[in-house]
Amino acid sequence: MVSSDPVQIAAAGQLKIFTIDVPAIAAHLFMSIDTTQNRESKSSSMDSLKQWEALRLKAIATSKSTPAASIFGKAGKSGAVYRWGIAVATGTECSEQFELLSRLACGGTIGKKHESFDLVGAVEDFILSIETASAISVVEANQAVAWAAALPALCRELEPRFSWQLMTSLRQLHEAVISKNQTYSTTHLILGGELGLTLAWRMADVPSCLRLQKQSIAAITDWCDQFDIAIAEAIAGAVDTRAVFASLTRSLTLLRCTSNHKIKKVHTKAADLLATWVAAMTVRKGGSALSSATREDVADDIAEGGLLDHAVAMDIESLEPAIAAALGQTQTGGRLAWEVSLPETMWHDSDSKLAIMLPEWDVQKSRTHIDYSGEHVLIEIFAGRNKVIDGAWHSTIEIDGEEQRPTGTWSEICEYTDDDVHYIELEQPWTGGILLQRQVMHVREDRCIHLADAIVPDPDHAAPDSAALDNTGVGTDDFRSIRYMSRIPMAENIEADPEPETREVFLNDGRRSAMVLPISAGEWRVGPTAATLKTSEDGHLVFASEGKGRLYCPLWIDCSQRRFKRKRTWRQLTVVDNLRLCRNDEAVGYRIQVGSEQWMIYRTLGEPKTRSVLGKHLIADFFASRFDPTYGDHDAIVTVDDSEPGED
Template sequence: MVWTMSTESPKSLGLSPTPGDAGAARTKRSKTKTLTPALRNSVPGLSSLNGSDGGSLEQWESLRQKTMRRGGPASAETVFGKAAKSGSVYRWGIAVAKSGPCDPVTQTISRLACGGLLAKIKKSPEFDLVAETQTFIDSMESTNVFDVLTATQVVTWAAALPELCRELAPELSWRLVTSLRQLHEAVVARANVTSAAHLILAGELGLTLAWRLADVPSCLLLRKPAVAAMTAWCEQSENSVADAVAGAVHARAVLASVVRCESLMQVTAKQKFKKVHIRAADVLATWVAALTVRKGGSVFSSATRKDAMDDLIDGGLFDRAVTYDSDTLEPAIAAVLGESQTGGRLAWEVSLPESMWHEPDAKLAVMLPEWDVQKSRVCLDYSGENVAIEIFSGRTKVIDGQWQTMIELDGDEQQPTGPWTEICEYSDDDVHYIEMEQPWTGGLLLQRQIMLVREDRCILAADAVVPTDQAIREASGAPSSQVIRYMSRLPMAESIAADPEPETREVFLSDGRRAAMVLPISACEWRVGPTAATLKSSEDGHLVFTSEGKGRLYSPLWIDCSQRRFKRKRTWRQLTVVDELRLCRNDEAVGYRIQVGSEQWMVYRTLGQPRTRSVLGKHLIADFFASRFDLTYGDHDALVTVDDSEPGSSE
């Protein structure tokens, strides 16, 4: 949608200057652009400015003066309370979305939006309000697609209209108002009610114009469609929240819009949030809490606590978010920010939300052993070709970035041919587990498992390379002799260095002190002797895990995040898997035992046809099985079982 602007006289606006105003009108025309008749006619009537059949520049000037004096039926401080101080309410979530501090223009306009005076705002010497306004209008009129950041920027400019009217020439201020009006109407017409842009531009923008331009009848009429847009977004919260949390970093800015809409609805439409609004806000606020890291930033964002301080201050976004369910959100937010600890208590004892949050439509998962930041956590975004992953060991981020994978089949490099899809999810008091798969060339599937053992603070990160169903049918069940070479690159977080053991193959991740221990459990434990798998660090800050096999391949890493176990003796072994007294090949099924001190775990994975098999004294017919093994009694405490009827099966 491109809106053409021209430099015609005010008469083309339908604004007929009086004879005494002719000179002034010509002066204004020489400095600012005015609206074409096509643009004027596309808006529901310039005449609606005063409710009559005609309009004039003098009449717009009268309304502009009222806007400057009143700024709406209530001040920003009255509407938003403490959050209006220094304009912080319009900067909520911006730093996280930008992965850094707010830019100077956003800082300035957000202060104007909350009643700040341009002359008193500290700004860069290069700041030119007229030029910035024209640039903003041009960018707004030349795009059809608005992301959350751009949409929030639009709302902030709309909220700043009283001060902008004071500083800008009448024709430029009217051009800004008209462009904002047209954008609102265009978004309402699209009716994509579950998108975050619809919430912000159809809902909040309409409420903001009705608030700030309450003396303009056509803007005051935006209250009803704006409230309807906001309500429609909330009524379809299952899809709306999925759109809001996609990519993780925009969730706070969307929640900020919801919070502002609540205040604006009360001021402009005299309506309070109903259950449907509160329910959607509660779910989104809990997602924001789950995505928050101890220093106040967010997963997959580089914003620091200082950058995101507007969200955290007294009366900020988190304080407002808590109101949607204070019993659960207050302890959850306090726990993730490190302000309190859950002390190992069960979630119901402190009314905490669930500790695994997974949105399949957004392809985003957050796995918390507890809400306490002292524990480990795993965050996954599998919406791209590579899985973005963050792993925290306590308060320390040890893995951060794109998990890259390379596969060769008989020496030929293969490529992914489709997106990641979730095929199995499970969560209980013992583990959080998610499995996903991605199709590759060569008739292959890459199946990825992430399992967080909650109490033990251990993580299994494993890839299985298996043939597709079609490839299996074409092979008529015969074992494949094709050689698979696999390599994955896990990015270490900034300031994390690899500290390999000199004699064995485990690698510690350290930021001055050891934070996590990575065991390549499919590799030979000792560095001497042959091995089909290796784990090394690269010069560019990655853990590089390689393995090789025929037909099918399983490549697991065991990550221990409990520092109390780091000095204990440890070992791991590949186990013998038996099928009717026959030893299974590695392309049929594999099992591994991990021992650190007196604690032991077992992992079993079927790669071929699921059958009844025995491993470490356990008889199984399962695609995947993990347990905590009690050496004293010789029994298994099952953690998770994925049987062959589950979608996680490779057959």
């Protein structure tokens, strides 16, 4: 404790009393210590800068003997290797800063195009961003790698103190990630793995950087060892998948070319699986699922020797025809489908909450992408080459006039795939004691997509007035009124073309690409109906419906242009339970007919029981079939019950 109490001191035989200002002395002492430390720190900094002056000159010389092109090939000449996947992740072309940085990373110089670029300011901003960020995105992590790869060029372009500060900050970032991050995280791969390998390669003359190689290889191996969890995080949201695969590709290339370590089976297994996800997400013109990046934006990905070529290299027999078909370069229908070994056509990961549904790898066929990781489901639907639906699928629900809201996240409750169909069912809890159950069914050969929402009581939060049950298993007083509305966004450049007399809506971008049928609505625009399908000025399909107790709200989307000019109709069917007509809150059935082709949809809303619909006796939660009216036969597409979904 500091005090200023009097202290007695004996001097020359006399006792004198002095008052010593201890706080002042302490402050002086601390100031002296601080000054000494500052001098030592400055001296140490001066020594470090002097050492750095020699090391940076070595780094510049060494980089010339091991150019990026010698490691990464053609993509290492222009800097494209460091731009892979960035446009897809950001939804637009790479920024001027990233383009310059990638070129410097591959031995380029600051040309006339970038001579006014504030490189010093960019370095300072980057250092500040990584020192203050609470989290680092995949794009920012890839940017850090590019800064590290560009260090030799920056040693030439910047004052020594700036390049030294940048190298120190990057090394500290790598070490912080190694010590704190989960080993399956994408930042552990990129910042703990690739960043360390890049520093060890580019700054091999700096002992502290060279020492990073061993722990960086361990970080990459640890990430690949947990590839199931790691890839689920890498593909979450879809748009970062290519950037993560790019980092893994560069990392394995550096491991092979700059170290004595061999590529292990676990490395290639993880890379192969991630490459297949990249292929499954690839759409016409080279873009990717749920990203707005254009063909021009992703030029580096689809160029010869680009990222997609590296994905193909992971499994040439399977992925080469798959990616070629996805890009529209070849077709996989007919004989070719039997001659090549193509990957599966449905890719779903319940941890990342992402589903990719392809009827075939051929770009000519329709396809559906779903991301249900947020409050609202993101959905993309391609009708052949054209994207017709794109964005967040919003729903609003009112119970007895009171608006309800979601109280939890979406979860997958059913998934099924076979040669006929891809099917997924999701569920989200809402206030008011209800569940919103969402179905997406892709009928592969027929090129039809069934979208439907069901509002049903949550068994864990039953309404207080539903205790008494009638002979159908439904609460006798549980007939609260339900009003439902969905807004499904049409893709850019898509216009709605509603039929004048009937309720179907065509989606077109110069020509008709898809036909949307509101099968729970009356077919004709005149007359009463409990459901409507309209379009909004802001480019949405607006589907509204109302009912009592429970409600089913289905849309049928036909993507086959050959059927657009055929006569069509749809009807709600009578559902019978032991000679009793079922109410709409118990079970519903619908028939869709286009030309000579017919389909039947059945959905249970109450307790599953043996019922009859369109001559079919069944007990199921959901049933879809192709119907042959000549013989009254049902060719089952999918049957969902409490056990396992599948064909009848």
